[in-house]
Amino acid sequence: MNIPSIDSQRLIDIGYDSDIASCGNFMVLDHTILNQSSKIEGLQVIPLAQAFEIYPHVREKLFFNLVSADKNEFTKMASQADPVGYYVRVEEGVKIEEPLQAAFLFGTHGSTQLIHNIIELCDGAELNIVNGCTTAAHNHKGTHIGITETYLGKGSHLGYTMLHNWGNEIEVFPVGAVQVGEEARYISNYVAMTTVKKIVSYPVAYVERGASARFYSIIFARQGAYFDTGAMAVLAGEDAGGEIISRVVSEGGTVISRQMLSGNVPGTIGHMECSGLLLDENGVIHSIPELRGEHPDINLSHEAAVGKISSKELSYLMTRGLTEEQARSLIIRGFLDLKIEGLPAKVQALVDEIIERSIEGSI
């Protein structure tokens, strides 16, 4: 097998870092699984194909269940191929502090990578996953299709951090859906700081009684990049909660930020925010917030703002002696500094570091 060498810095930039304690690992290069491990009893991290043999319900009930195989051309393509990806399972009541590190590497120029992951947390289980996607080299051209179906049992908790570090010739089509069981909590944290040709992603969470789904995204769109991303939370059970927050900076790229909250039973609460900062006149940020209420006893709200760096803030910092460049950099860093409640400090620190590193030298 001809495995191209992988730049270790590219792995670190997607959170796959051996210096960080983890509960398990999973690594795929193109369609080859390079690494799989679980260090904790009650945590399974195995290839999906293997899971089909051990756990019949995975194929019968979970595979192409939340995501329809007919959803679009990409899911159709994926449904016709042998599934490559992980099955992550946490047994009932098992709470895991250290994150699971997973890396999906794109290594063959001109190819299409098809990934299908299934996550299943049994009742009361807790897990954090740091999922990173990158190309083995900067100049690769190709397509990545990633399907993720997530099932959260009653009272379980999943923190799902996705770090994208693609190249400028890669098109990416993640398709995600999450079933957030009763009183479960789901936190999605999406970070894309480096260049990419195109990303289209619109994960959906179905949130049951007393449960919550929170989506956070931080996007830095460089010249030529095209993002059509967002999230939707269907607040389907009483007292379900949803939050969708995005911080978008465009340095010449285009970002369409779609957010939807839908509430149709009493007591549901949802809020969304899209803040966009335009650094370059070629950049486009198009925020599309949608709220759909189907019961009077719900509370859904949104805030959106798109604009340039405030000249008042800039001159304020400059009166303190900072140069214009330093002041801009401080404001942009601050804008992207999204502290996520419920995310373990280690994962937050990792995300902060990756953001800081990619801002450095680019602003």
Added chain:
Amino acid sequence: MGFLEIQNLHVSVGGKEIIKGINLSLDAGRTAIIFGPNGSGKSTLLGTLAGLPGYEITKGSITFKGQDLTKLSIDERSRLGIGLSYQYPPAIKGVRLQTLLDNLSNDSDLIASRAESLNLTNHLCRDVNVGFSGGERKRSEVLQLMLQNPDLMLFDEPESGVDIENISVIAQAVRIMLEKDKPISKRSKSAIIITHTGFILDYIKADIAFVIMDGHVLGCGAPGEIFEEIKQDGYKNCASCFADKFQEIITGDE
């Protein structure tokens, strides 16, 4: 050439002339008060000295430490020794006060002790001015200025919106910054302080006061006396006290 020399300064904001020929000079180590009704051009004067955008100098000159200030950017003026305490500072989401202060001083112990002296220790981890009360903003301004340690401090109503207890906290900090405990001849820090209420005069002895009305300096004199007159007779009558309306003003101690 003096420390600060403003000559025949005309400033327009949005095409409207606000400052209409101001002459003013200040020596190093001296504190000047500016009185004047709302809209008279006081804040415009300080903003112009700091180099804020929107203030267009149409005529006149400003020299500071012998340099033509009008040719310098905001940050260059700051590095030359000009510091502004804003009347309405903006809130900056995501930028923690500590982060900003770290840009102003490398001395973390000094930052901590100054913050404590201004009752702002718990605010260091908060975003700059986000959710701060009026008084907290003013204390934060003074804290930033303390660490910036400029030679000419421009205070735009440092005590407005501040409760009595905290006025003395602010005033004490300003006293330290202006080296008020040193003999006059040993002081090197100067200030121009705009005050409406005059409360700060109870704590800080200023050397001179200027009265500005309608973009002109009407006159100058002893701060306490002028403030008493304004309190008694208002600005209109105060104006008549100054016979020679457009006189050239110098600091009174020469």
